[in-house]
Amino acid sequence: MFCGFQLGGEVTIALTERQRLAGALACLFPFLLHCMLDGGGGSKHWEATFLYYLAEANRLLGLNDDAMTIYRQPIDAVEQARTLSIPSEVSRAGIVSARHDVFAGTIDFMVSRHREAEAFEIAEAWHARALLDILTESRVDLTKDLSASQREQEDKLFARISSVQRELWSAGGRAAPEEELKMNLARAENELESFQLEMRRSNPRYAGVKYPRPQKAEEITARFSDDGTALIEFVLGDQKSFAWIVHGGRISSVVLPPRKQIEAVVSNYRAALNEHVSALTVKTSIASTDLLGSQLYETLFAPLESQLKGAHSVVIVPDGVLFYLPFESLRRAAVASKKEADAPYLIERFAISYAPSATALRLIQDPKESTTGARGLVAYGDPIYTAVKFDSSSAQTGRGAELTSLPYTRDEVSAIASLFALADRHAYTGAEATEASVKSADLSHIRYLHFAAHGVIDEDNPMRSGIVLSRVAQSNEDGTLQMNEVVRLKLGAEVVTLSACRTGLGKVMNGEGVIGLTRAFQYAGAKDVVVSLWNVNDVATSELMKAFYQNLTRGLRKDEALRQAKLQFLHGARGTWKHPYFWAPFVLNGAND
Structure with a gap:
């Protein structure tokens, strides 16, 4: 029987050889029980890891019904781990971020079984969960309950951080005082975070905060039933990446290349966008930049384009490096006709805005004030x-x-x-x-x-x-x-x-x-x-x-107002400003209602 574990370390299970899978399945649950009962390993993190491996093993054995049942369990374990974590933004985000394999693997299985809507719901459970929590808390505004002395203490902590910052910026790059000041700054920031966490723990209203669950696929498709607006949501995975299109009350999905392949092209494209541009080099620079942009277009947009018929406004939920990509600057390569009109930029076809997730978008549209x-x-x-x-x-x-x-x-x-x-x-x-x-x-x-x-x-x-x-x-x-x-x-x-x-x-x-x-x-x-x-x-x-x-x-919608401003550059008389470097850097994030 093939089994292996190391308390406090990494669990390795060979799932590539079918003859070892039966042994792996037989030993997974004893390991899980051991880790849950042992003082050093009893965590939802371990539970999610083992359940995910179990689901993967069932999948490779062809036990798809069992795998379908088990795949959702590690997602639930991660969700429980979030509720037990330190209630800071980075800590909450880190719980989900560390289990990327669980979410991507589950999505891969759901898509392979043609369960696009369920895969989309996993993507929503993956995206911007800490943001959802903090947004919800901000609506409650727990700071209203601070006493005068607590407000004074918080103000003093902010003042201390400001004081250290002023000293740091006036240090003039001198190594010795700068290092000491950086340590002082980190201590002050940690004290502020500890104070704010304690205020949350001691506030009875904090315990009563009702956090929103990720929306179901049917709820999101109902919001995008208008043929004029579409939602595109991405998840980048190590083996495969995925995109969902919600448009006209329907949901569909496409499989995209692995994360690293996409990251490499995005990195090259961003480097090209940031190169020095002058009147003498603008045409050459636009051509080289557009060449890289067309690669991204073919990779990220062309596979889902057929699902966007009739859409004039697109909301994009990026993932990973795609948060740094202005999709409106992408265009297909005009190889056959050599005419720019046959290969318009996406900004010429769509008003584009960005959102952290479809669920978060709904909450942002319901403002704090x-x-x-x-x-x-x-x-x-x-x-x-x-x-x-x-x-x-x-x-x-x-x-x-x-x-x-x-x-x-x-x-x-x-x-x-x-x-x-x-x-x-x-x-x-x-x-x-x-x-x-x-x-x-x-x-x-x-x-x-x-x-x-x-x-x-x-x-x-x-x-x-x-x-x-x-x-x-x-x-x-x-x-x-x-x-x-x-x-x-x-x-x-x-x-x-x-x-x-x-x-x-x-x-x-x-x-x-x-x-x-x-x-x-x-x-x-x-x-x-x-x-x-x-x-x-x-x-x-x-x-x-x-x-x-x-x-x-003039009353234009926010995405259209920004789009028209960019088109003035793209179609204007000033040749240099036709380069995406000048018109593409600014993007609209949020409600766009």
Whole structure:
């Protein structure tokens, strides 16, 4: 009999040789029982692992009915493990992320048995579960129950983090103080997280929070019964990847290449998108970029295209690296006719938006604060950074991590504000564009919230990601509105726009998606968040944002408003801006209702 286990280590079961499978099946349950009873191994994690191997063994033996029954059990075990985990976002997400094999393997089996709807439900159980939990808690707003002393303690912890951040940024790269300050920062952040966890544990309303279950396939198909809008949901797997199309009240699925194959092409495509573009190189650059884009088109979109007839709006639920891919920039290769008109970009065919999952989309559409009566604009731009000379002749000026001045953001904010009545607009620029002014403003009834500034993204420690505003010497604030601070805002915004570099990036976790600024603003109450996927051009971004808000004030839907702004670049007279680098970085995440 072939069996093997190691307490506290990895379990290895050979399932590739049929003659060993009977022995593997016979010993799996004793191992499972041993691990569940032993003090070091009794966990839902182990239970999910063993049940999954058991289901796989039954599948390979051809016992498909038994496999069908067993496959759902490890999913249930993972769900129970989530409820028992530390109630922090990363911890909850990590429980599901670590069991990628369980979800992908179960989906593979369901699809092979032509159970597309059930496979789709597994995908929904896989996607954005921590986000669903935190969104639900944010609707309850447990912070209302904090006592005055607890609020004071929390404020002191935030102030301590800001103080260390200010010291860290003024350390000037000196290794010794910088390392010590980083340790101090980590300690302060850990203390804040511990405080917030304790407040949750001690709050009786926390125990009564009703967390939403992933929606059933029939519930989701009913929401996409309109032929004009389709949902596409992806799951990337090590052996196979999958996509589901929900359109016209029907659901279908396709099998795609393995994760690594897709990741390699996406990586090459993103590298091409970020190459320097000039008037002399734009045609060559577009051709090489489109070649890579056409490979992704054929891999990810062509297999499901026949299911999208009649759709003019598409909601995409990405997975893994696909969160960093602007699908609207993909196009098929025009090999036969050599005519661009025969190979339009997807942006020319569809208005595209993105969502963390179909279930999460439904919750985001039910905002934290009522948006009824929300009106007007609050915008922040052209913060004061350092006395850096700005070369206005440079067409490649970006909004990246180097804190150079961004003069076009003042024009951007002024032009956008001019679209609103004087009483309905508040624009903060220069020395007024501060972190303190954001926190002190009543944003609960503001329809549009706009930031035109530098963004800082920390993919290892996403809570440190933020929008960099004017730094005031005598302020208690560090000048960067970070994730933990964003979550404390009370928003009623239809749209929050982060007109800065790479604001759509963060910590990518299997199944969960991107932990970053997008979801922080969603937790705070925003219905839609517009973010960027790479370092953006200052001049082009300013023009794109003006067009976007002009379209919004004309009454266009949010996805269509952004689409039309991009089409102005694509079909405009300025040849350089036809390159996707200039018009494709900004994407719409959220409700789009």
